[in-house]
Amino acid sequence: MKKTLYTIVCLLLLFNCKEKEEEKNLLSPEALKIEETVLKQKELFDAPGIVIGMIKNDTIIYKGAHGVKSLNTKDSLTTTSLFHMASVSKPFVATAIVQLVEQGKVDLDEKLTHYLPYYTMADERYKDITIKQMLAHTSGIPNTGDYEWDKPQYDDGAAERYARSQKTEVLDFEPGTAYSYSNPAFDILCDVIAKASGMTFEDYMKQHIFEPIGMKNSTFFKPEVPKDLATQPHVFGDSLQNEVSDIYPYNRRHAGSSTLHSNVEDMLLWAQVYLNKGMINGKQIYSEASYELLTTVHTPKDERKVCLSWFPGRINESPIYYHNGQDTGFNSFFGFMPEKKSAIVMMTNTDYFWRQSNAAIILKNIIFNDTLRTRGPIHFKLKDYVLTDGIEKVKEVYFEEKQKSPQDYTFDSGGIDDLGYWLIDRNYLKEALEVFMFNTELEPEHAGWVDSVADAYKAMDSIDLAIKWYEKALEMKPDQDFSQKKLKELLESQPKG
Secondary structure, eight states: OHHHHHHHHHHHHHHHHHHHHHHHHHSOHHHHHHHHHHHHHHHHTTOSEEEEEEEETTEEEEEEEEEBSOTTTOOBOOTTOBEEOGGGGHHHHHHHHHHHHHTTSOOTTSBHHHHOTTOOOSSGGGGGOBHHHHHTTOSOOOOOSOOOTTSOOOSTTHHHHHHHGGGGOOOSSSTTSSOOOOHHHHHHHHHHHHHHHTSOHHHHHIIIIIHHHTOTTOBSOGGGSOTTTBOOOEEEOTTSSEEEOSSOOOOGGGHHHHOOEEOHHHHHHHHHHHHTTTEETTEESSOHHHHHHHTSOOSOTTSOOOOSSOEEEEETTEEEEEEEEEETTEEEEEEEEGGGTEEEEEEESSSOOOHHHHHHHHHHHHHSOOOOOOOEEHHHHHHHHHTTTOHHHHHHHHHHHHHHOTTTEEOOHHHHHHHHHHHHHTTOHHHHHHHHHHHHHHOTTOHHHHHHHHHHHHHTTOHHHHHHHHHHHHHHOTTOHHHHHHHHHHHHTSOOO
16 A cells, blocks of 8 residues: 555656646746746745746736745645735826826825815925825825734725824925835825725725726735635744744735735736736726826936836836835835836745846846846855854855855845844844854954944843944944944943942
């Protein structure tokens, strides 16, 4: 019996390997090139899963899913697996707003308070905030650091409650005079969409965007995500290895800025809408005039250029409009290049990933025939040794990889510094100090790394040594303000006499 089971397992494995090899052989040279790059990125960034889709010259040339939805279940990702898309949500909000403009229900230059009369802030200038300013991050509404993912709200009143919660906030600047990224502005716009349309934000998106486009699995409402399509967020745990996050990044209060759930199949349809200036399958999702409005810069001169939610850029001198997304355990990127009739979507279920640069490498290599290589941060490799094998092994691996694989890694000391703080966050203080000391060996003239050594000593309650290293950092760079501040606070905290 055991021998029979063993034979069956071997045959299944053989069949699976043969099937994968046949799938690989069916890929075009371009698609194979994309897949090889994506698999390398997955490896270098230790990602549990990664999904990517690409359009070139108005044709889908690749869509693929690699890895698992969850390290707990080991269920394989597919192209229908749904990811939390984080800030890739924002262009959907902008698209909904221009639809309402076309319907005569919203005016971009109208004041926010016209649509939400209840809205108030602890700053009289809030009365001057316009809808356009909110979409272009020039409203002055301050950003938030706490999304309360651990206290999610699900009811229809969440959007209005969040907008009302701004009553104690003060603007960062006079509306329309500067740029500052604002997630709350997009969350407040959810209630503008609800009040202007007469339905909830989530229902509006479903009826006026997802369904007409054919994005049948996409939703802004997490409870609608089918369990068999759900993907789990992953973060580095206490051992610096990926594990499923205890917290899922969803809160209906932050729907507009963050809660889109979508997959590569649906996002490629979204790409087609933008590449065709609002048209898909004979349906006009928004007018060509709205497309121009969406892709025109609306920020003041000398500030960062932002369109209506979209960030404009260039790849090899060709325009691209894009948006990044990152929340607990997820990373995403979406960009479209109108002149090249090309687009890319990338999503991963991991906390750390160079989404924009990794997407750019693929675009450059496929559209412009560049030959760029994917490189990963060396500290992602070093983290696997620091707790189990110690600092000497870390140094050995660092120099070994620098000699034999410089094409695979970036040897940036900033990454080594990050590794040290990851260790502090997990209370591995001795190991953190050793990593910081190693960094000062690599770049002995860098005052910032000296400051990090002081931080480690401070965390260890070795106050005299912390003071000594802060002072050393300031001898090297007297105007290093963060060292000045930390030293002052430490000295003032010491008992007098």
